[in-house]
């Protein structure tokens with residue numbers, strides 16, 4: 001009689017639980033174009049480590065084709081879930097259909113995708129339009145609605161650019177003496193933001209100076225500040241600077257009087273994304289299609305304290 005080796009059930013359970021493989025999540029990130037983006041990536045990696053999630057991270061260097069390649073690779077590897085921070089809104093349906101066919105849940109974070117919403121579980125993002133509304137209201141209050149504005153837009157086709165502009169424009173439309181007189185994309189980078197501002201300053205008519213620079217993110221605003229200084233103009237005084245993100249370097253610029261206001265954008269999108277994945281993989285499909293966050297306006301008054309808080313993290 002073959003004597004079966006009896007392994008107590010508890011031991012099997014213990015082996016099973018200790019050998020249980022961690023959840024594997026593929027994360028397709030836009031790139032590392034801004035301080036906010038790198039903080040966002042670091043926050044996701046830290047959160048994955050804290051939750052013992054096996055995170056496969058891909059930096060697309062702001063190219064959608066790299067993001068699509070990464071998602072296809074995640075599908076081929078059979079990950080448990082995929083997180084996508086999409087660089088632009090269009091062009092996602094084919095690869096998201098492939099993920100759906102592979103029965104791999106997809107969570108969209110930050111910018112949006114223009115697809116049927118049955119192709120992803122949810123989107124976790126800030127209300128970009130509200131960010132544009134908030135910063136425009138601050139500027140109109142600061143200038144009594146009398147301002148010629150130079151706009152440095154984010155990446156063309158990105159939800160953050162589209163919606164921040166929509167919110168900002170909705171507010172200034174109420175002020176007959178407020179107008180965007182120059183607008184160009186700075187692709188959310190500091191270098192391009194500086195380059196665009198240099199070209200604006202060259203074209204600026206002497207008798208009609210800009211009252212303010214509206215940059216769709218702090219990174220481009222910091223580049224614009226460099227250009228303004230090199231032109232012998234005082235940023236934050238001769239020309240107001242307003243933006244979005246709330247990165248430490250921008251708080252420093254506000255504390256030094258070189259910038260005026262920003263709307264904070266939380267980089268901590270990893271935790272809510274992993275919560276959704278846990279819930280979904282655990283069988284609870286009752287998840288809203290949009291989980292929205294929003295940030296406060298910060299100005300020079302509290303910038304020094306806020307900088308201390310953020311730079312010591």
Ligand code: GZL
Pocket residue numbers: 033034035036037110111126160188216217218219244245265
């Ligand atoms: C907005 C995000 C933007 C940031 C920029 O949520 O998509 O992309 O505002 C980043 O800093 O480049």
